[in-house]
Amino acid sequence: MTLSDIEIASFRDVFVRIKSELLVIDDSIITDRHHASNGNYVDTDPQNQIGGIIPAFSLSGWLRHGMECVVQRYGRTACHPGESNANFRKEGLYNRDLDAGYHPKGECLDEYEDGCVIFDLFGGFGNFPGNVMRRPIKFSPVRTSVDYTRGQAEGHYRRLNRNVVSRNEGDNREPLRNTEVDAVANLDGAWHLSFREVKPEFIGLLAEGVEYLNTHQTDFMHQLGGARNFGGGIVDCELVNPLYEESEFWRVFDRGKSNTNKMDTKDDEWAHDYLPEFQSALTERVETRQ
Numbered sequence: 001m002t003l004s005d006i007e008i009a010s011f012r013d014v015f016v017r018i019k020s021e022l023l024v025i026d027d028s029i030i031t032d033r034h035h036a037s038n039g040n041y042v043d044t045d046p047q048n049q050i051g052g053i054i055p056a057f058s059l060s061g062w063l064r065h066g067m068e069c070v071v072q073r074y075g076r077t078a079c080h081p082g083e084s085n086a087n088f089r090k091e092g093l094y095n096r097d098l099d100a101g102y103h104p105k106g107e108c109l110d111e112y113e114d115g116c117v118i119f120d121l122f123g124g125f126g127n128f129p130g131n132v133m134r135r136p137i138k139f140s141p142v143r144t145s146v147d148y149t150r151g152q153a154e155g156h157y158r159r160l161n162r163n164v165v166s167r168n169e170g171d172n173r174e175p176l177r178n179t180e181v182d183a184v185a186n187l188d189g190a191w192h193l194s195f196r197e198v199k200p201e202f203i204g205l206l207a208e209g210v211e212y213l214n215t216h217q218t219d220f221m222h223q224l225g226g227a228r229n230f231g232g233g234i235v236d237c238e239l240v241n242p243l244y245e246e247s248e249f250w251r252v253f254d255r256g257k258s259n260t261n262k263m264d265t266k267d268d269e270w271a272h273d274y275l276p277e278f279q280s281a282l283t284e285r286v287e288t289r290q
């Protein structure tokens with residue numbers, strides 16, 4: 001198969017399966033606890049049927065970082081995510097990043113209309129939003145109400161309490177304050193990404209980026225969200241085979257069912273016919289441009 005045989009527009013919508021035992025997205029998980037609480041909501045009640053939304057910001061940064069690493073492994077620099085004139089808290093930080101595999105955001109536009117592949121995907125300046133649309137993930141503890149085809153997940157809202165105690169010996173570990181963080185436990189679902197314009201190198205980079213994140217899931221730098229030193233943010237991820245039909249897609253998330261023979265055939269097709277084409281499109285874009 002060659003790229004010209006592939007109908008690239010059919011890859012506009014893709015899904016990344018995301019599994020994590022614990023995710024702490026700092027303060028930014030939006031819950032719908034009012035929905036099930038009926039006026040007598042108790043934080044610690046395991047029967048709480050609370051769902052919510054994981055905003056796309058953290059997910060986006062996590063994915064972008066994985067993709068940047070792929071580009072850097074090709075020996076090329078990636079677009080820096082921050083503006084060069086931003087007020088960084090640490091002096092010299094930006095320049096240090098530039099030495100470590102980044103070029104100033106948007107500098108790649110000087111030579112190419114669409115910039116580097118990271119810029120092309122994530123955008124940058126004002127009127128250029130980037131070609132990949134990242135959606136939030138809606139999660140629910142009630143599996144039957146999760147629509148994976150709409151980029152949703154099964155997940156259980158938890159509120160974690162931490163007592164911060166005094167370290168001073170005379171205080172006998174007297175509590176100083178209590179902090180609460182929102183978390184999602186046992187997350188399993190689909191993250192929906194769509195491309196405004198689909199280019200073969202985008203699919204190649206997405207596939208390689210997701211694989212990179214999966215194999216580096218315990219690296220501090222590639223965990224997702226907060227609580228990384230406490231077992232949070234370790235994510236199993238994979239690109240769901242874009243060749244699957246809807247019924248096959250549902251099977252992926254069904255613990256009671258395994259792949260059909262047809263799905264196995266599609267996995268082979270994806271790995272041997274499609275992916276190499278997308279990967280060489282990526283190689284060509286990344287390696288032929290300085």
Ligand SMILES: [Zn+2]
Nearest residue numbers: 079108116119
């Ligand atoms: Zn760039």
